[in-house]
Amino acid sequence: MDLDTVRTFVAAADAGQFQEAAAELAITQQAVSKRVAALERELGVRxxxxxxRGAALSIDGQAFLPHARDLLRVAERAVASVRTGSRPLRVDVIASRGAASGLMRAFHQAHPGIELGVVMLHDIEAAVAAIRSGTIDASFRAVTAPGRPLPEDIASVRVLDEPLQLLTGPAHALASARSVTPAQLAGHRIWMPGLDPGTEWAAYYDDLVAEFGLAIEATGPNFGSDALLDTIADTPALATFMGGHTRLVWPAGHGLRRIPVTDPTPVYPHSLLWHRDNPHPGLATLRDHLAAASDGHGAAGTWVPGWAKRR
Structure with a gap:
């Protein structure tokens, strides 16, 4: 059903005259008559x-009027839901406990007036497709991994270098260390279930392994962070990597240790991705906020894969 004909019908019903309806809609009286006639033909009633004095609603017109008003209200809400500046800024943070989630919490605290919609998408292809379709406005990713360039219409900026830490149980051989170097980790078993091939984080750890001669095991099902923490706490031979900004909570009895990795410090390069033509004002505010909060990247004494250095 054509909304212009419905809108014209409501205007004529409210005015009681086609001429006044025409003036309100800034069209001719003849156009009003044609639209009403078209609507009557579609409905099969007068x-x-x-x-x-003009035009009065028929019995069928009186029955149709409240539904016509409902149609226009629904159409207005539909347009408002996607109108720039009136809908939530939708951002993919990958996981609820990661660094990107922390960045968005800080943004929300600094800009509480911007309504947010937070989603969690697994892989970069899904995130880029969602950005291009308008399903989301932005995504936090590690980008430009080998063989995976971004489409020309997707922009990105590096916003955070997150230092890696070693997580061990209390009985691990390195549990008492104040810091460890990548060289000291050679020969130790590092367990990271969930390193799915093809993901940007798998590409990152593949390069880390190759650079420092480490052994990372991704065997076994990924039951989530709680199961990982339980296993690390109970298994002296295992350790894992975690981001320094990752927020995890475990029982006090686990006795887990978060140990900085230094000389060099491997950092995970988080970037913000968005569509170059996205006009949402909240997106510009988010980029400005992240730029102001950033400590920069490429600091001395840090390591990132070669593909990250190009950002």
């Missing part, structure tokens, strides 16, 4: 009866 909506108005002519009177000396």
């Amino acid at each position: 909506l108005f009866t002519r009177t000396p």
Whole structure:
């Protein structure tokens, strides 16, 4: 059903005259008559009866009027839901406990007036497709991994270098260390279930292994962070990597240790991705906020894969 004809019908019903409806809609009286006639043909009923003073609703017109108003209200809400500046800024943070989630919490605290919609997408292809389709406005990713360039219409900026830490149980051989170097980790078993081939984080750890001669095991099902923490706490031979900004909570009895990795410090390069033509004002505010909060990247004494250095 054409909304212009419905809008014209409501205007004519409210005015009681086609001429006044025409003036309100900034169209001719003839256009009003044609639209009403088209709507009557579509519905198969007469909506108005002519009177000396103009036009009065027929019985069918009176029955249709409240539904016509509902149609227009629904259309207005539909447009408002996607109108720039009136809908939430939708951002993919990958996981609820990661660094990107922390960045968005800080943004929300600094800009509480910007309504947010936070989603979690697994892989970069899904995130880029969602950005291009308008399903989301931005995504936090590690980008430009080998063989995976971004489409020309997707922009990115590096916003955070997150230092890696070693997580061990209390009985691990390195549990008492104040810091460890990548060289000291050679020969130790590092367990990281969930390193799915093809993901940007798998590409990152593949390069880390190759650079420092480490052994990372991704065997076994990924039951989530709680199961990982339980296993690390109970298994002296295992350790894992975690981001320094990752927020995890475990029982006090686990006795887990978060140990900085230094000389060099491997950092995970988080970037913000968005569509170059996205006009949402909240997106510009988010980029400005992240730029102001950033400590920069490429600091001395840090390591990132070669593909990250190009950002």
